[in-house]
Amino acid sequence: MDIIKELVNSKNIAVSGHISPDGDSIGSCIAMTLYLRKVFKNEDKDIRLYLEDIPECFKGIGGNEIIDNSFADFDIDTYILIDTAPDRMGPGEKLYRKADKTINIDHHISNSEGSGDINIIDPGASSAAEMVFRLMDEKYLDKTIASWIYLGIVHDTGVFKYPATSPDTMRAVARLMEEKIDCQYLVDKTYYEKSFKQNTTCAKIVLSSKLYLNGKVIIGSISMKEMADEGIVKNDFEGVINQLRVTEGTEVAIFMYPMNDATMKVSLRSKEKVDVSKICEFFGGGGHIRASGFYHKGTEEEIREKLLELLEKEDL
Numbered sequence: 001m002d003i004i005k006e007l008v009n010s011k012n013i014a015v016s017g018h019i020s021p022d023g024d025s026i027g028s029c030i031a032m033t034l035y036l037r038k039v040f041k042n043e044d045k046d047i048r049l050y051l052e053d054i055p056e057c058f059k060g061i062g063g064n065e066i067i068d069n070s071f072a073d074f075d076i077d078t079y080i081l082i083d084t085a086p087d088r089m090g091p092g093e094k095l096y097r098k099a100d101k102t103i104n105i106d107h108h109i110s111n112s113e114g115s116g117d118i119n120i121i122d123p124g125a126s127s128a129a130e131m132v133f134r135l136m137d138e139k140y141l142d143k144t145i146a147s148w149i150y151l152g153i154v155h156d157t158g159v160f161k162y163p164a165t166s167p168d169t170m171r172a173v174a175r176l177m178e179e180k181i182d183c184q185y186l187v188d189k190t191y192y193e194k195s196f197k198q199n200t201t202c203a204k205i206v207l208s209s210k211l212y213l214n215g216k217v218i219i220g221s222i223s224m225k226e227m228a229d230e231g232i233v234k235n236d237f238e239g240v241i242n243q244l245r246v247t248e249g250t251e252v253a254i255f256m257y258p259m260n261d262a263t264m265k266v267s268l269r270s271k272e273k274v275d276v277s278k279i280c281e282f283f284g285g286g287g288h289i290r291a292s293g294f295y296h297k298g299t300e301e302e303i304r305e306k307l308l309e310l311l312e313k314e315d316l
């Protein structure tokens, strides 16, 4: 599809991603909007980016000031929806539904039919950002646009490691790097950086974690009292389960913390053998084969004993 041709007769154009926007949603939407404004800069078009507020770590890149969280109706004739179906677009959904022309660009398999008048859906694509890149005429590429596309690819590929990362993804990245983008800043600042509190909380939990079942299972936890004493909140647990997961020799990593006096939140990860979604289903939870979780009433000890009993039956 030639997106420029599709928009020639449009006047009021809105671009949106999904609610709680992540790196790919933010990167693909900002890149697309900046690109269209550049292509049509001498034409009388109103091109707006409707997106919820984004995390602070993304705000040093530049270009993000174009984000408008008002979702005000401005007689939109064409709506471009990226990285989602309309059910996750929040307040923009009603504007999307009544636009004259809708374009849906997505890589989620759950949206394989697409929701627009025009659908560009590729479940094999690494990211929506890579799809946006493919739609661009490279002569309009610049450092800012390239930075946002690179960022989207980085976030949705787990820094170029998830299976959807293809040779085409890396060819796109190679082209983006020609715009002299600051790759290290983009990856460190938006993907790996943690607050001091998140880092020390993670250290505390890793330090008191223990190995079980011949070192195949690692469990980390924190008590209500420790959380209260040190003012630790849910947001401080960012990255804890991933740090436990990378422990050599383990197949399953578990992290639990109390939601309140009675209920624990439990997260599980596995590497290659155990279907942790099944383990979690026993407790009324679920998720994916390698990443699942559940909420459960009970003490840390009770849940730990039950989990180890179930895992003992697995081929670890």
Ligand SMILES: [Mn+2]
Pocket: 024, 025, 083, 107, 127, 128, 156
């Ligand atoms: Mn995505």
